[in-house]
Amino acid sequence: MRECAVLQDATAERRNNIAPIPFEADAPFLKIVGELPRELNGTLYRNGPNPQFSSPGAHWFVGDGMLHAFHLEDGRASYRNRWVRTPKWLAEHDAGRALFGGFGRKLPDAPPNLTDGGVANTNIVFHAGKLLALEEGHLPTEIEPGTLATRGYYNYQGRVAGAFTAHPKIDPVTGELVFFGYNAAGPLTPALSYGSIDASGKATRFERFETPYASMVHDFIVTENHLLFPILPLTGSMERAMSGKPPYAWEPEKGAYVGVMKRNGTAKDIVWFRGEACYVFHIMNAWEEGGRIVADVMQFEEAPLFPHPDGRPTDPEKSRARHCRWTFDLSGKTDRFQQAYLDDLTGEFPRIDDRRAGLKSRHGWYACANPKGPMFGALSGIVHVDGAGMRLGQYLLPSGDTISEPVFVERSKDAAEGDGWLLAVVWRARENRSDLAVFNATDIEAGPAALVQLGHRVPDGFHGNWVGAR
Numbered sequence: 001m002r003e004c005a006v007l008q009d010a011t012a013e014r015r016n017n018i019a020p021i022p023f024e025a026d027a028p029f030l031k032i033v034g035e036l037p038r039e040l041n042g043t044l045y046r047n048g049p050n051p052q053f054s055s056p057g058a059h060w061f062v063g064d065g066m067l068h069a070f071h072l073e074d075g076r077a078s079y080r081n082r083w084v085r086t087p088k089w090l091a092e093h094d095a096g097r098a099l100f101g102g103f104g105r106k107l108p109d110a111p112p113n114l115t116d117g118g119v120a121n122t123n124i125v126f127h128a129g130k131l132l133a134l135e136e137g138h139l140p141t142e143i144e145p146g147t148l149a150t151r152g153y154y155n156y157q158g159r160v161a162g163a164f165t166a167h168p169k170i171d172p173v174t175g176e177l178v179f180f181g182y183n184a185a186g187p188l189t190p191a192l193s194y195g196s197i198d199a200s201g202k203a204t205r206f207e208r209f210e211t212p213y214a215s216m217v218h219d220f221i222v223t224e225n226h227l228l229f230p231i232l233p234l235t236g237s238m239e240r241a242m243s244g245k246p247p248y249a250w251e252p253e254k255g256a257y258v259g260v261m262k263r264n265g266t267a268k269d270i271v272w273f274r275g276e277a278c279y280v281f282h283i284m285n286a287w288e289e290g291g292r293i294v295a296d297v298m299q300f301e302e303a304p305l306f307p308h309p310d311g312r313p314t315d316p317e318k319s320r321a322r323h324c325r326w327t328f329d330l331s332g333k334t335d336r337f338q339q340a341y342l343d344d345l346t347g348e349f350p351r352i353d354d355r356r357a358g359l360k361s362r363h364g365w366y367a368c369a370n371p372k373g374p375m376f377g378a379l380s381g382i383v384h385v386d387g388a389g390m391r392l393g394q395y396l397l398p399s400g401d402t403i404s405e406p407v408f409v410e411r412s413k414d415a416a417e418g419d420g421w422l423l424a425v426v427w428r429a430r431e432n433r434s435d436l437a438v439f440n441a442t443d444i445e446a447g448p449a450a451l452v453q454l455g456h457r458v459p460d461g462f463h464g465n466w467v468g469a470r
Contacts, residue, residue, distance in 0.1 A: 016378070017402055017427040017460045018060050020050040027079040027454065034450035036075045036438060037421060039411055042468035043145070044070040044423050044436065046404065047124045047133055048461015052089055055098035055107065061305070062102045064089050065121030065133055065141075067148050068425070068458050070436045073469065077436070077452040082148035084133050084141055087116040103247060104137065122166035123463040127177045128201030130154065131467070134166040136218065137187060145467065159203035162193060166463070167282075169222040172355045175199030178222050178263075180229065183208065188236035188247060190214045192229065194267075209267035212257045216248050216306075221286045221295050223358045225264070228286070228295065228328075231257040232279050234303040249309040250302060252277035258337055260293065260328060273328055273337040279303035281321070284350035287360040291330050296389065298348050298366065299324035299339065320346040323366070323389055342389030345371060348379060349405035349463070353417050362387040363418035365406045365441070370396050378402045382422065384444050395444045400429035402460060408441055409466045418442050421449075423466065425458050434458040 049063030065084040070077060083089055091114055092099050099110040104117030118138035125132055132140035132154060139160065142151040155161070163181035170177050176196055183191035190213050195206035211217075211229065214236040221228035233254040241247035256275040261267065279300045286295035301318035308314065322345065327338040347368040352361050363386065367379040380403060381396035397403060403426050410420040422439040436452035 017429075017457060020052075020060075020063060020066075020459060021081075021456065024082050025080070025456065030077040030079055031453045032075075032077055032450055033453060034438075034448065036072055036077065036450045036452070038075055040072045040409065040421065040438070041074065042072065042409075042466055044072070044407060044464055044466050045124045045126075045131070046070075046425060046458070046461055046464030047084075047121060048459060049119070049121045050083065050459055050461075051098075052083060053092055053098040055101045058098075058100075058102040059305075062119060063121060064119050065135065066459075066461075067124060067133065067143065068461070068464075069146075069148055070423075070425075070452060071146075072452075079452075079454060080148055081458075082150075084120040084143070085150035086118050086120050086138075086141060088118055121462070123465075125168060125170075125465055126467045127168075127170060128175075128197065128199060130201060134164065134168075136166045136182065137163050140164050156197060156201070156203040160195060160206055163187070165220070167219040169220075169357060170354070171222070172357050172359070173224075176204075178227065180217070180220050180227075182217075186238075187216070188214055188238040188241060192217065194227065194229075207267055209270065211259065212272065213254055218281045219283050221258075221283050221293075222263075223286050223288050223293055225262060225288060226293060227261045227263055228293065229259040229261070229270075230280055231259065232303075233277050234279050234306055237309075240309065245309065246307055246311065248306045250279075250306055250314050251309060252302070258326070258328070260330070271335075273335055275326070275337045275339055278324075278339065280324075282348065282350055284323070284364050284366070285352045285357065285361050287358065289360065293328040293330065294360075295326040295328075296342070296350070296364065297324050297326060298322065298350055299341070320369075321348050323347060323350075323385065325389065343383075343385075343391070345369070345383060347383060351406055351408055353408050353410060353420070355410065356417055360387065361417065363392075363441070365408065365422060365444075367403050367405060367424070368394070370399075372396075379404075382406050382424065382439070382444050384442070393443065393445045395439070395447060397426060402427045402429070403437075404458075404461060405463055406439075407464055407466055409468075425461075426451075427457055427460065432457055 050066035051063030100117045120133040120141040122135040139153040142154040168179040180194040259270040284296040298321040302314040304319035347366045350366040384393040406422040406424040437448040438450040
């Protein structure tokens with residue numbers, strides 16, 4: 001592999017890209033460095049927290065959702081951003097101040113009839129003609145493509161009740177969307193729901209079930225014939241929340257559980273596997289292989305961002321994610337699942353060629369930290385791995401710059417797996433602005449083939465997806 005050109009500047013100003021931007025903008029003609037591939041015709045939609053008003057003690061993690069849309073067409077690029085106008089955003093906009101703190105907590109001086117603290121800030125997906133902004137505490141919020149206007153909550157003609165995951169999975173063969181969610185009583189209970197939406201947009205099932213304990217469940221696993229629900233010991237407790245203690249806390253003594261259910265079965269069929277205590281925010285992919293289920297995840301030894309129940313922080317050396325493989329033996333001979341790290345590199349936001357979702361894949365990518373920089377520094381590069389987790393390539397940004405989740409776009413519908421581009425938003429620390437970087441997905445070490453340059457920054461965010469021109 002070629003050496004990456006990494007600018008090492010120890011005197012560079014150390015800033016971060018978390019603070020919100022206080023404006024909505026349209027930029028119809030953006031400068032392009034290099035040449036955009038002519039096959040890239042569509043829009044990269046990306047979501048992330050951008051609080052309209054600051055609130056004491058509220059983590060940026062729970063700020064109002066802001067959508068960023070990069071539209072690429074015939075070698076040209078434009079940009080638009082808009083806040084998602086949730087009931088919370090509208091109420092605070094009218095009041096001219098914050099009314100909620102973190103995780104939907106109302107501030108003492110908020111109107112008593114105000115109850116909806118949803119922020120729609122985590123992901124944005126397109127399915128069955130609907131563009132949906134997602135976060136796991138509420139229903140999907142429908143967005144008008146192109147304009148980014150908010151159309152309001154979407155409940156599939158009343159067939160879906162309660163929360164809806166920020167990480168639904170779309171079956172590349174059937175077009176079915178599979179989702180899970182927290183109980184209507186909220187995320188601090190051991191109840192989850194799951195369901196499916198067919199390719200036409202009709203809800204075909206919605207059921208509830210009990211888990212071993214209340215856990216923060218951010219992502220789940222779908223294969224051709226199975227659903228897997230990770231219940232990991234970042235626990236939720238209403239009792240803690242009511243007493244002023246951390247609503248979510250790290251309790252490794254509870255161990256790790258993963259419930260495995262057949263897609264054509266019911267919640268009564270769930271088999272619970274156990275493993276070593278860990279935490280996972282994001283799944284790369286999973287598939288079935290000879291009586292086993294194999295899942296590639298980004299695993300933390302200890303959960304980051306949240307403390308122990310008594311308020312003590314978790315160990316920072318263990319609170320970093322690494323590429324890890326889980327294996328489940330479906331023969332019934334054991335209720336333990338195996339966990340094996342595939343790399344020691346700190347990374348997050350894994351993605352694949354979504355045409356292989358739930359099927360065995362040969363290519364994956366994730367954002368990584370610079371191994372030559374601070375051990376727990378910001379994500380500042382991309383790694384390309386094969387189906388065994390071996391690195392095929394790595395690209396690192398100049399020192400101080402950061403990168404978002406890399407999104408894969410295939411060259412054409414019938415292109416080979418991995419044949420296409422990676423799109424990722426990059427923050428340029430020295431200039432305090434952002435680029436959209438376009439990489440050849442199988443040659444990321446060559447660096448971006450094109451950069452779409454913004455005159456302002458896009459704050460660090462969470463997830464996005466490409467919607468091709470139709």
